[in-house]
Amino acid sequence: MIDFKEQIAKEISKNVNLPKEEIYEYIEVPSDEKMGDFSFPCFKLAKELKKAPQMIAEDLKQNIHFKEDFMQKVDVVSGYLNFYIQPQEYIKNVLNKIDASKENFGKSTIGNGKNIVIDYSAPNIAKPFHIGHLRSTVIGNAIYKIYKFLGYNVIGINHLGDYGTQFGKLIEGYKLWGKEYNIEENPIDELTKIYVRINNLCKEDETVLENCRNNFKKLEDGDPECVELWTKFRELSLKEFQKVYDLLQVSFDSWNGEAFYSDKMQEVVDILKEKNLLKPSEGAMIVDLSEKDMPPCIIEKTNGSTTYATRDLAAILYRARNYDFDKALYVTSYEQILHFKQIFEVAKYLNLNEKYTQNLVHIPFGMIQLKSGKMSTREGNVIKLEDLLNEAISRVNKIIDEKNPDLENKEETAKKIGIGAVIFNDLYNSRIKDEIFDWDTMLNFNGETGPYMQYIYVRTRSLLEKAGYIPKLEEVDFTQLLDEASLKIIKLIYSFQDTLLQASEKYEPYILARYLIHLSQNFSSFYNENKIIVENKALQDARLYLTYSVGLVLKIGAELLGIQMPNKM
Numbered sequence: 001m002i003d004f005k006e007q008i009a010k011e012i013s014k015n016v017n018l019p020k021e022e023i024y025e026y027i028e029v030p031s032d033e034k035m036g037d038f039s040f041p042c043f044k045l046a047k048e049l050k051k052a053p054q055m056i057a058e059d060l061k062q063n064i065h066f067k068e069d070f071m072q073k074v075d076v077v078s079g080y081l082n083f084y085i086q087p088q089e090y091i092k093n094v095l096n097k098i099d100a101s102k103e104n105f106g107k108s109t110i111g112n113g114k115n116i117v118i119d120y121s122a123p124n125i126a127k128p129f130h131i132g133h134l135r136s137t138v139i140g141n142a143i144y145k146i147y148k149f150l151g152y153n154v155i156g157i158n159h160l161g162d163y164g165t166q167f168g169k170l171i172e173g174y175k176l177w178g179k180e181y182n183i184e185e186n187p188i189d190e191l192t193k194i195y196v197r198i199n200n201l202c203k204e205d206e207t208v209l210e211n212c213r214n215n216f217k218k219l220e221d222g223d224p225e226c227v228e229l230w231t232k233f234r235e236l237s238l239k240e241f242q243k244v245y246d247l248l249q250v251s252f253d254s255w256n257g258e259a260f261y262s263d264k265m266q267e268v269v270d271i272l273k274e275k276n277l278l279k280p281s282e283g284a285m286i287v288d289l290s291e292k293d294m295p296p297c298i299i300e301k302t303n304g305s306t307t308y309a310t311r312d313l314a315a316i317l318y319r320a321r322n323y324d325f326d327k328a329l330y331v332t333s334y335e336q337i338l339h340f341k342q343i344f345e346v347a348k349y350l351n352l353n354e355k356y357t358q359n360l361v362h363i364p365f366g367m368i369q370l371k372s373g374k375m376s377t378r379e380g381n382v383i384k385l386e387d388l389l390n391e392a393i394s395r396v397n398k399i400i401d402e403k404n405p406d407l408e409n410k411e412e413t414a415k416k417i418g419i420g421a422v423i424f425n426d427l428y429n430s431r432i433k434d435e436i437f438d439w440d441t442m443l444n445f446n447g448e449t450g451p452y453m454q455y456i457y458v459r460t461r462s463l464l465e466k467a468g469y470i471p472k473l474e475e476v477d478f479t480q481l482l483d484e485a486s487l488k489i490i491k492l493i494y495s496f497q498d499t500l501l502q503a504s505e506k507y508e509p510y511i512l513a514r515y516l517i518h519l520s521q522n523f524s525s526f527y528n529e530n531k532i533i534v535e536n537k538a539l540q541d542a543r544l545y546l547t548y549s550v551g552l553v554l555k556i557g558a559e560l561l562g563i564q565m566p567n568k569m
């Protein structure tokens with residue numbers, strides 16, 4: 001596909017003696033189509049050229065020439081140069097590219113040779129995998145897929161919370177009352193009960209608390225009994241988490257959780273000590289960050305045990321060395337903004353190349369709110385994700401029973417729609433916004449929702465099925481698609497890859513989610529305005545090919561968000 005923007009940048013840069021790349025950055029896509037397909041704000045050059053924007057625009061207009069005949073016209077409007085691409089040129093470029101790349105449409109090699117580490121999901125062992133982890137899992141998974149599609153080498157890490165003093169308590173509780181609980185059957189619920197009970201006992205009995213501390217120490221030192229119990233808790237928990245990952249169809253390249261770093265933290269402590277950065281404070285060991293206007297980063301607690309932060313620092317060392325990352329991304333709720341600011345600051349002292357310490361990125365997201373109020377991600381009001389996903393499926397099942405009881409593959413379809421609805425709802429807004437969790441909104445087949453997008457996709461398929469064929473591109477007469485509704489779709493498809501690039505640069509899957517809704521809505525208008533199965537074969541072929549193209553892009557885009565498309569619904 002010709003990159004029109006690049007061609008324009010090239011031509012302008014020849015005339016103003018500025019690098020093409022810089023001009024490229026300035027070129028906009030006007031929100032009002034009447035202002036052209038691309039627009040160059042000449043005031044960006046006013047300082048450099050010491051001329052008024054309007055004059056620059058007039059001069060440029062005289063001097064730029066496009067070899068290829070893809071440019072329809074160039075206009076000067078109040079200091080802007082507006083470019084209008086030949087509609088046919090758009091159609092030709094887009095449809096040729098669709099034909100050549102099919103399900104690889106939009107793919108790029110821009111990321112080749114670059115390594116991206118994404119740390120996401122990361123539930124805590126022996127605690128519920130609750131709705132707060134949903135966002136990390138879903139956002140991280142979408143970013144993972146988009147980066148991969150753009151050619152990056154991506155490493156997805158599930159940094160499980162499988163370490164910490166609470167395991168000393170769990171071990172003690174299990175030793176005391178293990179037989180009373182069926183942890184094989186229902187690991188998370190039962191372990192949570194044990195944890196609550198032992199915590200209460202600790203408050204009453206100092207010696208029990210002491211035993212718990214010892215257990216954790218023993219676990220760190222590799223005591224066989226403690227390690228065996230810890231392993232059991234971890235395995236049982238993972239088995240339960242896996243049910244959620246299976247429903248969401250999310251997988252990871254690495255399951256190295258916090259415990260993985262238990263023997264790798266000493267190096268962090270040593271480096272900080274050697275640099276005289278480790279200071280005692282109220283019995284703990286800290287790195288003072290007051291110069292950066294932050295509270296201190298605690299490296300060792302009063303009782304000598306290491307912290308969440310220390311494990312993250314060890315993980316940065318490990319990831320730099322083992323993955324040689326160009327970027328390391330962390331997807332968690334905004335509650336952890338300070339934590340990541342602190343460890344990214346301390347990481348600068350760990351003798352790592354700047355290539356690594358400059359490219360640590362926290363990707364925070366907002367809370368999930370039930371219509372009834374806040375849903376904490378840390379405690380209280382815990383809704384289990386597995387239950388929630390199953391409820392989504394059963395709600396869709398009911399809708400199908402009402403609307404289309406004879407649908408084949410009902411179970412499979414309900415799953416795709418139900419899970420898709422939850423994922424889409426999670427990705428539709430800028431991630432930092434709090435998310436409202438409301439069944440009626442996310443399952444509305446006419447709203448800006450996953451089911452709506454899936455419905456439009458299914459529409460494209462049923463149209464092609466009704467016609468009985470997908471036309472060959474050679475048979476498509478591009479002039480049949482010059483009407484407004486068709487062109488709008490062509491231009492949207494043209495901007496698909498650009499949408500993916502933007503979503504990746506900003507770590508914002510919502511940019512893709514909104515694009516897909518936009519494309520769906522435009523197809524819906526196209527379809528309402530134009531009959532597709534018609535007498536005129538040339539017209540029908542062109543419209544069918546457009547229909548096929550829309551379906552293709554919707555499916556590619558949905559899959560990048562982690563959503564499966566049903567074939568019928």
Ligand code: ARG
Nearest residue numbers: 119122123124159161312332
């Ligand atoms: N387990 C943590 C939690 O549930 C999230 C871990 C995020 N990743 C990291 N490297 N700190 O809050």
